[in-house]
Amino acid sequence: MDDEATLTTWMTDLRHQIHMAPELALHEVKTTALIKQTLTALGIRILDYPGATGVVAEIGQGEPTVALRADIDGLPLQEKSGLPYASKIAGHMHACGHDFHTASLLGGARLLKAHEAELNGTVRLIFQPGEEGHVGAKEMLSHDVLHGVQAIAGFHNMPQLPVGTLAVKSGALMASNDNFDVTIHGTGAHAAMPERSADVVVTLGQLITSLQTIRSRNIAPDAALVLTIADVQAGHTFNVIPDTAEFKGTIRTFNAQNRALAKQRFYELVNATVHGFGQTVTIDWDQGPSCVTNDPTLTKLIAAADADDFKIVPAHPANADDDFALYQERIPGFYGFLGSGGTGTLHQPTYSCSDAGLIYGAKFHYLAAKTLLAAVANGELTAFKPQVTPVSAQVVNG
The missing domain is CATH 3.30.70.360 (Alpha-Beta Plaits)
Known part of the structure; x- marks a missing residue:
């Protein structure tokens, strides 16, 4: 198994590649290709997903099946971060840290693959296109990406939180x-x-x-x-x-x-x-999307599982939205705020985050996958009732 320095260097290289070539919602062709190439090199099986962009893969085998999700798209902003690996695409930028999310899930996948024999079930990896504009989760759900999945986890980086911090909250987290x-x-x-x-x-x-x-x-x-x-x-x-x-x-x-x-x-x-x-x-x-609403049991279990590796703090609700909520309408889910120790704020042209946070992103996914598998196997999520909010956006003319 890789040491943390080796894994961090590997994720940092991937993140910088993605950061320099941001692609907008549902046009993440090169990003999709890089993800597939990376997963293939790790020996991770890629599922037949019919969407034009986005990747679905699996590690482990048998039941139960749980999922980890990262978004992969950028924003239509001109980068002003001054970073040596700043965007090379005029008017496009990873100003929300989805490059950080993608590299972290790839790092988590590498950890999980190294421990595949220890997994009591299947971990599905969802690399989602089009989070900006809340179109990607609807697209993936239309292709039944959650088929057989019983719980899901993910995170959003927060540059104002120090690296190594995980902010958690049960119930409504994002608007x-x-x-x-x-x-x-x-x-x-x-x-x-x-x-x-x-x-x-x-x-x-x-x-x-x-x-x-x-x-x-x-x-x-x-x-x-x-x-x-x-x-x-x-x-x-x-x-x-x-x-x-x-x-x-x-x-x-x-x-x-x-x-x-x-x-x-x-x-x-x-x-x-x-x-x-x-x-x-x-x-x-x-x-x-409806509110990102965390399952109380999963919130408690993931916070406990991460306590030795992270500083766990209460999360402040955010008026920003995230279409991770659409997955939570169907199955129990947990979404946290991961400290990325950067500058600026999300969706600003001066936004940046620290590569030092990537190892915590990988650990989050590794620990969350094991926690979800155990929670399902132990029957701890049986009280969950799916929400009835529709998937597709509703347009009303009046």
Whole structure:
């Protein structure tokens, strides 16, 4: 078996290769090829997965079957980290650390393969494309990637946490995600003759303010919900009232009832306001992942299994989303925050993380796989009830 220094060097080389050539969601062709090449060299069997990108592989044999997941896609950002292995693809960057995730799961696979004879069951490795934009898990689930799997684990790196730290939380860890794209249709006119218009800019301004009352007047003060309008488009010059205006944004929350209420109030406010100004509206609603919700038993077991190798700390809930939640809708799962000791924050062009954290990523996967296998074999997850949230995104026009 490799020592930690050898394994770290091996993972670091893989991570740097991936970091220099980031690929966007569902276009991770070269990344997929590198993963397959690496797994093949390790003697790990690769399953016949029909998706254009992404890899599914297995170590061990027999029942039970558990899974480990890492995401592999990058973001449409221009890197400004100054790293010697910075992205060589203009406008693309691994600004969320999915290169760290991929290299860590490959390291975990190498550890598991070295101990394959000790595994009491099968460990399925899921290298998921397209986490950004919450499309990848849906794609993989449509190909039945969880067939026979009884529990799953994964992590997200956190550059603000020190290397060697694992933050854990039972229950809701990351928020649900709903995105909206609204187009208001009115009547344009000369800016000096507003009485001849149905002014969409006025309506837009009213909605930017009034939609915030969902948070302040419909949701309890002690409940977490964020409604952000992040993109506003209207007009093109100083003396023309435009025919249309558009705004886009997102809603994040940790409560299914508040999620439904926020959507209901959003439609009510938008429709009433627009119609009140004599205009019409189109609402495109993208229902993203539900909350990342950790199984209490798995959270306790994984924290205990990792206690000798990690500093275990409480995790603070994150308003960011992750489509790992879609797996947890079907089977018990655990998702943690792993310290990667970097700079910047996730999704920033200055983001970076430390290669020293990779060995902890590999250990996490190795220990999580053994813990999941034991938990299933011991019947500790029998109380799990699958959630009923649909897999596919729901788009509503109104």
